[in-house]
Amino acid sequence: MITLRALTKRYGEKTVVDALTCDVEPGRVTGFLGPNGAGKSTTMRMTVGLDHPQEGEALVGGRRYAELRHPLREVGALLDAKALHPGRSAGKHLLAMARSNGIAPGRVEEVLATVGLSDVAGKRAGQFSLGMGQRLGIAGALLGDPGVLLFDEPVNGLDPDGVRWVRQLMRSLAAEGRTVFVSSHLMSEMQLTADHLVVIGKGKLLADAPVAEFIAGNSRTTVSVRVPAAAELSTLDARLRAEGGLTHPGEAGELVVDGVDVTRVGDLAHELGIRLHGLTERTASLEQAYMELTASSVEYGVSA
Numbered sequence: 001m002i003t004l005r006a007l008t009k010r011y012g013e014k015t016v017v018d019a020l021t022c023d024v025e026p027g028r029v030t031g032f033l034g035p036n037g038a039g040k041s042t043t044m045r046m047t048v049g050l051d052h053p054q055e056g057e058a059l060v061g062g063r064r065y066a067e068l069r070h071p072l073r074e075v076g077a078l079l080d081a082k083a084l085h086p087g088r089s090a091g092k093h094l095l096a097m098a099r100s101n102g103i104a105p106g107r108v109e110e111v112l113a114t115v116g117l118s119d120v121a122g123k124r125a126g127q128f129s130l131g132m133g134q135r136l137g138i139a140g141a142l143l144g145d146p147g148v149l150l151f152d153e154p155v156n157g158l159d160p161d162g163v164r165w166v167r168q169l170m171r172s173l174a175a176e177g178r179t180v181f182v183s184s185h186l187m188s189e190m191q192l193t194a195d196h197l198v199v200i201g202k203g204k205l206l207a208d209a210p211v212a213e214f215i216a217g218n219s220r221t222t223v224s225v226r227v228p229a230a231a232e233l234s235t236l237d238a239r240l241r242a243e244g245g246l247t248h249p250g251e252a253g254e255l256v257v258d259g260v261d262v263t264r265v266g267d268l269a270h271e272l273g274i275r276l277h278g279l280t281e282r283t284a285s286l287e288q289a290y291m292e293l294t295a296s297s298v299e300y301g302v303s304a
């Protein structure tokens, strides 16, 4: 479990993490979302003792990072996959990490196998592709078999196969009861990977909710209806508006209805004797819900 309590970080005049309070629970994948510069990496860095808050605290299993006796055995993190000694082999890099943290050297082979790098263990990290570097960073996070894991943009630079592999890894780590906190800008991927979301904007908490609840609470479900006869379409349109629905033309002659649920649209068409060629409920994606919520928190956006 990660506990953030009024966590606050300022750089000069700028507050980049602003009284952030939330719990990141074990046994599920928690996605950490927010526009560029929202303060995600800074929050993660403070959780693993690489940055220090001016106020508040970030706790791992109830303790500050500095108080953990064997930090890597309690919390693993992939923060900057490029922060490697380029001349050192993958195996030696992990062995050095194991030695300085009281982790059995045999664990190195295990994590190399987990991330699919066993065959290149002797290769210098500087010759690794972006994807291989990410895998090595993930191996480092897993080395101490910790109960809490943080991954900052783990799928950055990975091919589709690698992206799927990361998704399955995150899910299985959570299924083992670990705390998995992962930041990403890939909303479609987060929708598949995360159970729960923490969303921040300009350092402040914007949402802390299960994925389905977040989507439902920050977007609208619409109904798309297809009526082949133009006269019948306008009759149905008028009736839907009379019911308080908002309508507008969609793609390929469809009518998009907001504010009347799908069963009511079907029943009304039936009552009016109108023939339908399509009736579909359209649920918003995580991306749409996220854009809706964060629209006013985008720091580096291009104004329209």
Ligand SMILES: Nc1ncnc2c1ncn2[C@@H]1O[C@H](COP(=O)(O)OP(=O)(O)OP(=O)(O)O)[C@@H](O)[C@H]1O
Pocket: 011, 016, 034, 035, 036, 037, 038, 039, 040, 041, 042, 043
């Ligand atoms: N060492 C530093 N000195 C000054 N400002 C910093 C420092 N580190 C981060 N910042 C600023 O803090 C803010 C938050 O940065 P952070 O990297 O935590 O955001 P992020 O949400 O991870 O963004 P991204 O999605 O772009 O990675 C940014 O405005 C950044 O410029």
